[in-house]
Amino acid sequence: MSDRVFGLFGLLLAIGFAFASLAIEESFLSDAVGPKAFPLIIATILGLSSIGIALKPDASPSWPDLGRFVEIMAAVVVMVLYAELLPVIGFVFSTAFAATYLTWRLGSGAVASVVTGVGTSLGIYVVFHLLLGLSLARGPLGF
Template structure:
């Protein structure tokens, strides 16, 4: 069953290359590229993802099998939810799309729906504030764009 890991590893490498290329297409911030820009974190994720994929290709698990049971269905749901996240990020904004995605994934992992979405709301707002104030990086506001200053 080592072929499963190798196939998945190759898919991860392809995804990392596409993700890294997409990150490299982000516009440079005003004033040049001094230090951390909007492409830094996505490029770092692409490198980590490609290294993990390469590891799976080179060193596959000999006892691995595809999870065709309920776990496989949950993985498919998670992938669909994450693709929807990427599609909803600009129109809805970071906070609302993160609430929907994190809340849904927490709920699918067994959390009560109210608790899942309260956790998602806290996480979305805290990460938004962290990026905006601590890291000085802007995230899409989407439907909250009326709050933009200036």
């Protein structure tokens, strides 16, 4: 079942890709092939393979139940927040926050998570910034 949905989705993707290829503006200075041909070939392969997947589906994978699914979505939200907050509040705070969250969700206790999170953040800061000189995001406090 999963594969049928996936194949259908792939087919829609291929059609969208083909339309987007046709919408590419041609430059007046074009070579013999032009910028559209190769994307159209790709769209064809994408479409054919999607049809293949939909017609001959494999056994469905075991999808996680709703709880686990929410878990992953929550992790994605935390990561997006992390990416957005990084330039605002600086590397050390945002990393400590994100690492604490992930450690907690992977099964550590509350105190252990905070310790691991802060430790991860400071550890990366010391190794990559202080020792190796990598430039990390700076917050208002300079780290």
